[in-house]
Amino acid sequence: MTESGFTCPKGLDNQFSPNLYVANCGPAVGLSFDIIKSVFGTFGEVMGVHAADNSGARVIVCFHEVTAAQAAIKALNGFPCPALRGRTLHIRYSVPRQQKVQSDYSLPVSLSASELATPGIHLVHEFITAKEEEELLAAVDIRPWKILSKRRVQHYGHEFLYETRNVDSKQFLGELPSFVSHVLEKIMSFPGLDENNSKLMDQLTVNEYPSGVGLSPHIDTHSAFDDLIFSLSLAGPCIMEFRKYPEGTWKPPDDVIVDKVSSSQCSTFARKAIFLPARSMLLLSGEGRYAWHHYIPHHKIDTVGDHVVRRSSRRVSFTFRKVRRGPCCCKYKQYCDSQMVR
Missing domain, CATH: 2.60.120.1520 (Jelly Rolls)
Structure with a gap:
């Protein structure tokens, strides 16, 4: 689970999403959110960049379009990125975390x-x-x-x-x-x-x-x-x-x-x-x-x-x-x- 309200579950690699979980990237490694947004923005409109957790080294990049996220993951995942201080990024698709919902209705409910x-x-x-x-x-x-x-x-x-x-x-x-x-x-x-x-x-x-x-x-x-x-x-x-x-x-x-x-x-x-x-x-x-x-x-x-x-x-x-x-x-x-x- 992430601090940003997104999760990066295993097995999502083949399920496309406009949101990317990016590791080895963030303020803790000398990369501001503005710089990250600028670099990923070359692939399409970026709606926002958020901290993925408290480490400062993992972020969530949210694109407007799924196709932009696909292009970014294809170009950057596993490769050194000169515009991001040569860091090798590890990227996966991310989805909004499922909120646990509960009803306050405690009365047993009949089905027939x-x-x-x-x-x-x-x-x-x-x-x-x-x-x-x-x-x-x-x-x-x-x-x-x-x-x-x-x-x-x-x-x-x-x-x-x-x-x-x-x-x-x-x-x-x-x-x-x-x-x-x-x-x-x-x-x-x-x-x-x-x-x-x-x-x-x-x-x-x-x-x-x-x-x-x-x-x-x-x-x-x-x-x-x-x-x-x-x-x-x-x-x-x-x-x-x-x-x-x-x-x-x-x-x-x-x-x-x-x-x-x-x-x-x-x-x-x-x-x-x-x-x-x-x-x-x-x-x-x-x-x-x-x-x-x-x-x-x-x-x-x-x-x-x-x-x-x-x-x-x-x-x-x-x-x-x-x-x-x-x-x-x-x-x-x-x-x-x-x-x-x-």
């Missing part, structure tokens, strides 16, 4: 719904193909987005009103777009659903999350939507956490971001998490839909088992729901806005 073991929550991997994913993303990217504080959204069928966390059931935007027809067909045959539960979805919210942006803990308003909520993940993965609060205990307001929770707070509610890969479809129903807050941590890096997973530059979710006509009569009264005592 059966492992999560929460009633009403189901997950199907590879629900659509990579080609279908590409087509869905292209379809929304040519349509206008509504800008929120940290993400962009599109609404179809009915617009979701974030101020009231509800929809205006009287304001109909039209049928769901044709580009999701094949997704709706697959939803109708989703594993575990019977004909009575397979109601036609009539509301779609498309969310685009930049890397590091998540979702505040919340339960979708009971009176706004029926039992089934489907969420299709596109373009990138994420972790979704579920939290259930015992009856009569505090639960976080839906508009408050709760990312890091103290151990004393953790003891007041159950926590579970599941990994949602790209192209997977998540179903929230029953207890999982009505009684568990769902939440996407605001991280750029997630820990899944022994693996560190970086969030992609964007994640796009397609959330399909059916607008409820009338009050909710579920058995989870603590969380039900239709049945709460005011």
